[in-house]
Amino acid sequence: MNYPIFDGHNDTILSLYLKKPGERRSFSEKSDSGHIDLPRAREGGLFGGFFAHFIPNQAKSEQLSPGSYPGTSSDAAGGYEVKKAVGLPYEYATRFAMGMANLMFEIERDSGGELKLVRTVSEIAQCMQDGVMAMIYHFEGAEMIDEDLNALYLFYQAGMRSLGPVWSRDNIFAHGVPFKFPSSPDVGPGLTDAGKRLLRACNELGVLFDLSHLNEKGFWDVESLSNAPLVATHSNAHALCQSARNLTDKQLDAIRATNGVVGLNYHVGFLREDGKSVKDSSLSDIVRHARYMADRIGTDHIALGSDFDGAMMPADLKDAAGLPKLVQALADAGFDHGDLEKITHKNWLRVLRDTWE
Numbered sequence: 001m002n003y004p005i006f007d008g009h010n011d012t013i014l015s016l017y018l019k020k021p022g023e024r025r026s027f028s029e030k031s032d033s034g035h036i037d038l039p040r041a042r043e044g045g046l047f048g049g050f051f052a053h054f055i056p057n058q059a060k061s062e063q064l065s066p067g068s069y070p071g072t073s074s075d076a077a078g079g080y081e082v083k084k085a086v087g088l089p090y091e092y093a094t095r096f097a098m099g100m101a102n103l104m105f106e107i108e109r110d111s112g113g114e115l116k117l118v119r120t121v122s123e124i125a126q127c128m129q130d131g132v133m134a135m136i137y138h139f140e141g142a143e144m145i146d147e148d149l150n151a152l153y154l155f156y157q158a159g160m161r162s163l164g165p166v167w168s169r170d171n172i173f174a175h176g177v178p179f180k181f182p183s184s185p186d187v188g189p190g191l192t193d194a195g196k197r198l199l200r201a202c203n204e205l206g207v208l209f210d211l212s213h214l215n216e217k218g219f220w221d222v223e224s225l226s227n228a229p230l231v232a233t234h235s236n237a238h239a240l241c242q243s244a245r246n247l248t249d250k251q252l253d254a255i256r257a258t259n260g261v262v263g264l265n266y267h268v269g270f271l272r273e274d275g276k277s278v279k280d281s282s283l284s285d286i287v288r289h290a291r292y293m294a295d296r297i298g299t300d301h302i303a304l305g306s307d308f309d310g311a312m313m314p315a316d317l318k319d320a321a322g323l324p325k326l327v328q329a330l331a332d333a334g335f336d337h338g339d340l341e342k343i344t345h346k347n348w349l350r351v352l353r354d355t356w357e
């Protein structure tokens with residue numbers, strides 16, 4: 001079942017950047033590795049989304065691969081906790097961010113017009129119409145931005161239109177939620193003063209301020225200070241999977257109250273009731289979270305936020321080419337045509353219009 005799909009989160013640029021130029025798969029050619037390239041995106045109906053720029057941990061021993069995190073300790077009951085990553089030096093983060101930005105522009109150039117960096121919703125709508133892939137330049141963790149926020153304005157000029165102040169570690173702006181199961185997301189203090197200034201500047205510029213990876217106190221700081229809809233680009237329901245990365249019912253309600261949106265994350269460890277990252281998982285878990293959220297906050301406030309190229313996908317979904325199977329499963333679960341249009345792309349376009357314009 002094919003619907004045009006706009007997606008809240010992928011790590012495709014990073015997955016390509018981490019490979020040496022000679023060993024890098026081409027974004028334009030169909031591959032068996034990773035989750036997104038242009039042919040597989042086209043097959044699945046994926047016409048655009050948030051392309052995250054994420055700065056990995058500096059020490060090799062602290063770097064992660066899809067579905068596996070180093071420094072993990074587990075307990076007999078099946079719970080786990082990942083040792084929180086150390087903060088990043090600004091110089092390292094900036095150098096890395098520049099390299100990723102250059103690769104992004106190179107891929108856009110090499111695509112021959114098949115992939116386009118987008119800054120407005122009308123550009124996204126045009127991409128949808130023309131069969132061009134729309135790419136939002138998004139920061140997952142703002143370590144490349146200085147406390148004076150000069151870099152924010154520079155990156156904005158380069159096309160950046162969305163950022164999460166933190167990944168799951170701490171920085172000068174905020175405190176990330178740990179990878180921990182079972183755990184409440186209420187871990188650590190809220191936004192710092194610099195984080196509040198960053199939020200105000202994003203509100204003024206019309207840059208989306210993403211809540212996924214932010215801890216709960218930070219979430220409520222944003223809720224009380226922001227003038228934009230609340231958005232979590234790639235998170236699930238804590239009531240169904242008690243990972244600290246997921247959203248409590250109260251947080252979901254707050255997102256609805258601001259006419260915001262949650263992008264459903266396909267990472268099996270954030271979907272399964274037991275919190276385990278097990279390859280042999282089913283996309284029916286995504287449907288379970290969709291149903292729960294729809295019953296709680298309505299289909300105007302749920303969307304998709306795959307985590308493709310950065311997480312472990314359910315075996316029966318596999319990659320972007322498998323998206324029609326997910327849409328079919330949602331239809332089988334009772335979501336009607338109007339719901340599916342909203343979930344697959346319309347909600348994202350509405351929230352981006354409300355945030356950017």
Ligand SMILES: [Zn+2]
Nearest residue numbers: 140212213234
């Ligand atoms: Zn993430």
